[in-house]
Amino acid sequence: MASKTEAKQATPTWKSLETLIAGFAIAMITLHLVLRFGTSSAPTIVALPLWGVLVLGGIPLVWDLLLKMFRREFGSDLLAGISIVTSALLEEYLAGSLVVLMLSGGEALEAYAVRSASSVLRALSQRMPSVAHRKRGAEVEDIALDELAIDDIVAVFPHEICPIDGTVIEGHGVMDESYLTGEPYMMSKTPGSAVLSGAINGESALIIRAEKLAVDSRYAKIMEVMEASETQKPKMRRLADKLGAWYTPLAVAIGVAAWIATGNPVRFLAVMVVATPCPLLIGIPVAIIGSISLAARRAIIVRDPSSLEMADTCRTLIFDKTGTLTYGEPKLVQRICADQSRDQEILGIVGSLERFSKHPLAQAIVAAASEAKLAPHSVSEINEPPGQGLRGIVSGRNIEVTSRKKLLAQQPELLNQLPPQAGGLECVILVDDVYAATYQFRDTPRRDGASFIKHLGPRHSIRRTMMVSGDRESEVRYLAEQVGIEDVSFSQSPEQKLDIVNAETAKANSIFVGDGINDAPALMAATVGIAFGQNSDVTTEAADVVVLDSSLQKIDEFLHISRRMRRIALQSAIGGMALSIVGMMLAAAGYLSPVAGAICQEVIDVAAVLNALRVALPPKSMIDFEPSESEH
Template identity: 40%
Template sequence: MDRSGSGRVDLAMLAIAVCGLLGGLAFRLAGQPGPADIAWTAGVLPSLAVLLADILRGLLRRGTGLDIIAALSMTAALVFGETLAAAVVAVMYAGGTFLESFAEGRARREMHALLARVPRTATRCRGDRLEDVPLEAIEPGDRLLIRRGDVLPVDGTVTGGAALLDTSALTGEALPVRVDPGTEALSGATNAGEAFSLCALRRARESTYAGIVRLVEEARSSKAPMSRLADRWSLWFLALTCTLAGAAWWATGDPLRAVAVLVVATPCPLILAVPVALVAGLSCAARFGVLVKGAGPLERMGRVRTVILDKTGTLTEGRPQIVSVTCEAGVGPAEVLRLAAALDQATGHPVARAIVAAARARGLALPAPTGVEETAGEGVRGQVEGRAVVVGGTGFVASQIGVPEGALPGRAAGSVLVAVAADGRRIGHLTMSDPLRSDARQMLQRLRRGGVQRILLATGDRAEVAGRITAGLGLDAVRAELTPGQKVGLVRAERAAGPVMMVGDGVNDAPALAAADVGVAMGARGAAASAEAADIVLLVDRLDRLATGIDIARRARRIALQCVVAGIGLSAAGMMAAALGHLTPVQGALLQEAIDLAVILNALRALRPATGRAPADTPAAA
């Protein structure tokens, strides 16, 4: 049955069923059987009507479920006057559907954050004046002003000076990129430097970011729904129930035998216990900072066989860090870092901020610089304690101290080299890159032990950078320089071997997250778009929680399967007893209540993690 309807309908259905059952019992205790039957029937009819409508919709889509047995048992009980048994079944069924819709309702969220990040207006230059215009009004050839921190609204060509762009959300490149005048810049990138002019090349609806939004919507709509765990057992159990009920009626001529069989066979243990186990798993995962948006994604996570990882911000830290300090003779590494960080206090460049943070973390005292002059995207010069200091790219520093650029070392793939000069000579350089997460190797090993058969890297970054980062990790494949659409294609290709999990944090990952069986977003520092497109969000910036979440999902699914087997086994035994005349319909309903209690208590074991308690650094809000 499709439980995608409103949770308010399910709550109302449950309230009516409970009121009908309690009201009928009150009338029966007062010695008024007629009103009691009316109350019980009134409590059953809304649940039965909703159930029949859902079954009809399912049949039109060529799908069936265990709900057919619940409909048969309620209908037969009403037809043959067993209204109390029908009322008990209605309460159990309505309770199960409400619980399931409550869990799955968390997964039905709009892509508000993705769409909200798309700029609604842009600043257009017309002659000597500036005007704010809606995106729809931008035409190719318009000149736009892009301020620091602005998201580029359309694809365009940089004019009037170089631009420093943060493209990590689009391409996975962790370090800011210098875009020279006359070079194309893509919409969705963020201006990390000084303001610059952009000549629009395309309309907003034709630009890169709009295309990513469309990819997300298409991927979500094309992802095939997966059936509920209990429904996979439905066909043969339905056939067994109908055969046994029909045989009991035919052999004895007593229709109540068939009613008793149907009542005992009503799959309340499955309808109730399976969602309870999965919702308990959701709660357990949340304590570890793994937010799962519903029971369906948790169940799918427990079946994952292939994991595809993004690089920047997922497998790596996602921010530049100093990996080495090289110094000339007579100058120590600490002095090189101190002078560079002191001067970089005067600039907001992302690399400069990382240098300052590294120096402060090492306890270095940073004097205030004076006479600072910054060349956007190239470097900065000024006075530190009376010394003329220059910090920036090798070309910029070489030009400032009057040496050929080739005299300074070049950078390795995936790294940024920051040259440092003082008093007219080079004193050293800082090598910066986006390092591998410290827990990445351990997490990959845990995934292998947990049953994941294939682990791949999918990144928009350059092949040489991806190869250097992943060397020695034992990945099954590395796919580099991928567009968002190519990431979606990779996910769909890998699904042929089993359920696929995609893990990412950037806007460019959002379509692949939506297309995967399970999309996981690094929510602590990732883009809001990826968090909205994903089924699961890691609320703490720790990759090892991915393996923890999979372990919890597998355990919750295993417990749910135990509930399925135990529920069907106990119900089958009760059906045999009813067919032989040892149970009346009401007794069958009460027996079913006892079976419900047993399997639900078993399902609640999923609240406890298999190993230990949630770590102290897990957010309390989780």
């Protein structure tokens, strides 16, 4: 923990030093020009401000570059160090001072660009309330946000910002969630509706039950992104280092060739000055940080910035089943009654009882009874021992909801009365100890699943889609047919999932999408692991990317953000390098002096950074697929 703290403290200190160096360089270069053109001072006096820049500014920068060389970090910024040393040796002090200004000023420019790219997140951080109104009985007290506990009752007054993630238990109104979801709509809120921290309440007060601690809320997760995006820059330079691997030796070769051909070492210096690779050093990190900001605004948390670089290169997409291609919410799809004429009667009775159950299937039965507009019955003597089913008295009748296995263990003679077992889940219902019905459930495929899978190849160059699940074969194949995936693996343990992902990633870069604890190993093994972050902290910790809104559209948005980031970053880097190479050729031919080359490079730097900043501006649309008519 101490090392992390020290690292965080060291970075701002060095950034502040470079900003001071840049300011000092500007002041001394200005003084030099005044002495040179505005007075008749001796050459030694005229050069004195430049010596100060090279000594007080150049030495710390060159020393930092030497330390990188000792660590075998041969980055493209090595060219700047060569330029500073060469200018001092050739007594081209103004050119050397301009390179010091470029290198130190580039860092200051990057810091400014990062602040601009993260401006939306910073605005969010300033909006969050520091207190919450906790309600206990009839009293409401203001407490610090971090004192809120799960299940606390919180009042959100009109026009206030919601301080915590939770569920509405009293009140009806609307909330503006556009800061968090990007959708410009007022979202209706009634008892049972989920609310997000950071949303702005409407005209009506709402009473909510806290479901997460403040540190685990949606708002807190977005704030973590802002902090992480400012401390992970070394990881974000891999693309720059790949480009710099050929750019640096090319620049040195052009400079050496110009020196040898003309016998003039100043030509070498001019080439090195023009070659200073600020588009690589600044443009690419700015593009990545801007993309992290844009993703966070779309409820997509990028935990590992390298995933933005890699996602567009992936050619295999592997899905877990439950909660990714399905909603993770079983639906009652079949009601098979011993006496079918009693279907509505039994559904009303069972639905009334299941209102008091926390079993995953209970909500599906309650929803079916509600859709059928069946009036609830009076319920008493509820009993639900863990793993033993649900019992209760509904309107004077004994009702039991149990499993096929438990029923046949007690009453094997009922085997012939039960329907054949189908894929998915089921429960058996007894009324007054007499078999009454079998209810069958399926986890509903996502409405947009088929069109999403279909568009992956043409739009994102995904050559292979797979489904890997721990569920039974019948359930997995049923879903695969619904969404159009042919390559399926079923009844897979976490270890088997891991083996499959490792094997596929060895063939081609892969993306794995999951949402359960058992998906964590596979998420870590894939080139890019994407987690739907509603269910498990373990899963989100293992993932490179966390989608806070469980939606296939968010995966599509992330893929587009990744592609757009690579395109704009490469535009800034390669465009800047191309212009620099043209400048190097002119310098090698003697058309650019070292000073003119430094000014030329500054213009290229500004253009590259301004282009990179475009990435934080949201395009009109980041989704390029639509659910088919059959999916509506």
